Amino acid sequence: MAGEVVLxxxxxxxxxxxxxxxxxxxxxRYESKEEDxxxxxxxxxxxxxxxxxxxxxxxxxxxxxxxLIIVQYIDEVWNDKxxxxxxxxxxxxxxxxxxxxxxxxxxxxxxxxxxxxxxxxEAGKKEFLEALKTMEGELGxxxxxxxxxxxxxxxxxxxxxxxxHAYEVLGNINIEAECPKIITxxxxxxxxxxxxxxxxxxxxxxxxxxxLRKMFVSE
Amino acid sequence: MEELKLLGAWPSVYCYRVIWALKLKGxKYEYVEEDxxxxxxxxxxxxxxHKKVPVLVHHGKPVAETSVILEYIEEIWPQNPLxxxxxxxxxxxxxxxxxxxxxxxxxxxxxxxxxxxxEKATKEAKQLLKIIEDHGLGEKKFFGGNKIGxxxxxFGWLSAWLEVMEEVVGIKLMEANSFPRLEAWNKSFKEDxxxxxxxxxxxxxxxxxxxxxxxxIASATT
Numbered sequence: 001m002a003g004e005v006v007l008x009x010x011x012x013x014x015x016x017x018x019x020x021x022x023x024x025x026x027x028x029r030y031e032s033k034e035e036d037x038x039x040x041x042x043x044x045x046x047x048x049x050x051x052x053x054x055x056x057x058x059x060x061x062x063x064x065x066x067x068l069i070i071v072q073y074i075d076e077v078w079n080d081k082x083x084x085x086x087x088x089x090x091x092x093x094x095x096x097x098x099x100x101x102x103x104x105x106x107x108x109x110x111x112x113x114x115x116x117x118x119x120x121x122e123a124g125k126k127e128f129l130e131a132l133k134t135m136e137g138e139l140g141x142x143x144x145x146x147x148x149x150x151x152x153x154x155x156x157x158x159x160x161x162x163x164x165h166a167y168e169v170l171g172n173i174n175i176e177a178e179c180p181k182i183i184t185x186x187x188x189x190x191x192x193x194x195x196x197x198x199x200x201x202x203x204x205x206x207x208x209x210x211x212l213r214k215m216f217v218s219e
Numbered sequence: 220m221e222e223l224k225l226l227g228a229w230p231s232v233y234c235y236r237v238i239w240a241l242k243l244k245g246x247k248y249e250y251v252e253e254d255x256x257x258x259x260x261x262x263x264x265x266x267x268x269h270k271k272v273p274v275l276v277h278h279g280k281p282v283a284e285t286s287v288i289l290e291y292i293e294e295i296w297p298q299n300p301l302x303x304x305x306x307x308x309x310x311x312x313x314x315x316x317x318x319x320x321x322x323x324x325x326x327x328x329x330x331x332x333x334x335x336x337x338e339k340a341t342k343e344a345k346q347l348l349k350i351i352e353d354h355g356l357g358e359k360k361f362f363g364g365n366k367i368g369x370x371x372x373x374f375g376w377l378s379a380w381l382e383v384m385e386e387v388v389g390i391k392l393m394e395a396n397s398f399p400r401l402e403a404w405n406k407s408f409k410e411d412x413x414x415x416x417x418x419x420x421x422x423x424x425x426x427x428x429x430x431x432x433x434x435x436i437a438s439a440t441t
Contacts, residue, residue, distance in 0.1 A: 050318065050354060050363040062307055069313045077308040093282045100284050101268065134268060 002159035005030035008044050008056040010037060012208045014159035016055040016108075017198050021155050022071045024194035026078045068099055068156060075152075085152045096144060098138060101154040105131040110160060113171040114209050115216040125171050132179045139185055150192055154185075155189035158195055162184040166209040223248040224276040226262055228255050230419040230427060232376040233285040234273040239372050240289055242294045242413040286316055289369055301369045312370050315355050315362065319373040322347050327393065331435035332385050337390070344392050352401045357370045360407055367411055377401065378409050380408075387432050 005128075007023070009016050009032045023030055033053050035044055047056045047063035057064045057073065062072045075084040086092050109131050112124025135157065139145055145153035164175055176183045189195045221427055225241070225248050227234030241248050253262050253272050265274045275282045275291065293302050296353035303309050325347055328340040349376065354361055362370035377393075385391050387431045393401060 001237045031394045050314075050350060059307075064307065065314055066317055069310050069317065072313070073306050073310045076309070089291055089294040090277075090280055090282070092294070093287050096290060097282070097284050100287060 003060040004058075006058040007032050007059070008041075008047065008054045009033060010035050010054045012162075012205050013054060014163060017159035017162065018067045018155055019055045019057060019070050019074070021159070022074045022192050023086060024075060024198060025082045025084065025150075025155075027081070028074070028078060051056075068103065071152065071155065084155060086146070087130055095146070095152040098135075098153040101131075101134070102153070102156045102160070106157070106160060108137065110163065110165065110167060113167045114163075114213055115172070117217050117219065121171065124152040125173055128167070128171075129175075129178050132175065132182055134215055136179050136181045141180055143188060144185070150189060150195075154189055158186060158189045159199065161189070162202055162205050163200040163209065166206040169206060170209065170213065222276075222278050224251055225249070226251050226253050226272050226274040226276065227266065228253045228272045230424055231272060232380055235417065235419070236285055236294070236372045236375060237273045237275060237288050238417050239375065239414060240292045240301060240369075241369075242417055243301065243367065244292065244299050244392070246292070246296050259354065268298070286320065289372065293369070301363065301367070301372070303314075303364075312322060312363070315370045316373045318351075318355070319370075326384075329390075330388060331432060331439065333436055337388075341390055341392065345397075348392060348398055352398050356400055356404055358400075361404065367408065367414070371408060375408065375414070378405050378414075379418045379421065379424070383421060383428050386425065388429045 005028055007016070007019060007022070007030050009020070011034065020032075031043070033043070035041060036089055037054070040052060044054065044056065046059055047051055048054075048065045052064065053065070055065075055067055055070060057070045059073075059077070064070045071084060106128070109124055109127035112120060113128050116124055135145075142148075144150050145157070167173065168175055190199070223233070223241075223246065225237055227237070227250060229252065238250075239413040251261070253259060257273070258270060262272065262274065263270055265276055266272075269283060271283070272290060273283075273285060277291075277295070282288050289301070293300065302312055325340065326342050329337070329344040332340040343377045354372065355374070359365075362374060381392065385393070388404050396402075409418065
């Protein structure tokens with residue numbers, strides 16, 4: 001189960017953050033290799049020739065790609081502590097459904113908030129807040145999406161919290177006003193060491209996104 | 220018998236994936252055909268978030284999203300496994316299932332495109348087929364290895380659906396001999412008795428997809 005673990009990483013990537021949280025939760029020692037996405041390393045191109053994207057987990061020399069697939073792999077291989085997915089198959093299906101919702105609805109809309117302007121951005125903002133409200137409805141009164149404990153859905157979603165300041169400034173939105181329960185939940189997650197140590201500072205992310213936005217929008 | 224219902228809509232390939240998985244595992248279920256232009260209360264109740272098919276309802280509890288449903292089926296009915304046991308091989312199977320999902324817009328663009336856009340989409344679709352053939356299938360008989368697995372089900376639309384799409388669009392993506400291994404896979408896939416008995420009828424699909432392409436082209440130009 002042990003062996004060499006390497007993570008091809010990128011500090012602001014909310015997808016790479018998911019893997020870092022999972023590794024921290026399980027207490028797995030690993031080497032993080034920061035990638036320059038404008039100049040991808042030969043290792044990245046060798047380990048993920050199809051998509052050429054991070055994160056990539058390299059375990060004993062073999063690559064696992066796609067953040068949620070990596071998280072499930074980690075959960076299956078290091079199955080002796082801190083389970084990330086529920087043990088009941090129906091609960092697992094619900095967890096997978098909501099992580100898929102984060103990837104398909106939250107993520108796509110969030111990108112529109114920072115990478116577009118005008119009408120397209122307005123539509124993106126609306127979509128993003130609606131997706132957050134749907135997440136809020138699913139959370140209900142539970143402390144975590146996983147119930148009493150931090151789980152797979154929490155892990156999939158919390159990493160976007162590090163980008164909230166960027167969404168708020170660039171999109172001129174107030175997430176706390178629109179979805180207060182999401183902010184309460186996020187702050188609860190931030191009490192966990194694995195999350196607090198993994199998520200970068202929101203202002204640092206904002207500065208990064210401001211530069212990234214220039215590649216997409218002429219202003 | 221366990222109470223099991225599948226809400227589906229012909230000829231959705233997503234629904235067929237679930238049908239194939241259940242048939243391959245010998246699991247009995249009740250099929251309910253949904254009218255997507257007039258969604259039933261049941262569908263809206265069971266899948267309020269996406270309001271889409273397929274939805275699997277097991278003992279009254281709904282599971283939605285095709286890939287989620289398939290993983291659920293695999294866990295509840297482990298006979299005739301469709302996923303490898305080894306975590307690394309399992310991760311690889313999940314990667315290709317996700318690849319199919321992520322790239323389906325490119326094939327959709329091929330189906331509804333016209334003119335220059337159509338040319339670009341055709342080129343991209345062929346490049347994807349090459350990647351799928353070289354890296355996904357390789358030298359194996361099936362994506363799953365010696366027998367059909369979840370990745371074969373994910374690419375199952377390359378069998379009956381693609382040829383209908385090609386005929387409607389008037390362009391062949393899989394020209395003879397350009398993708399020999401995918402062609403061989405296609406033949407093997409369709410020969411499996413469970414798949415053979417559960418493929419939509421070509422003559423029924425043609426008018427359906429012809430009308431769908433017309434509608435898509437019309438809505439793109441308005």
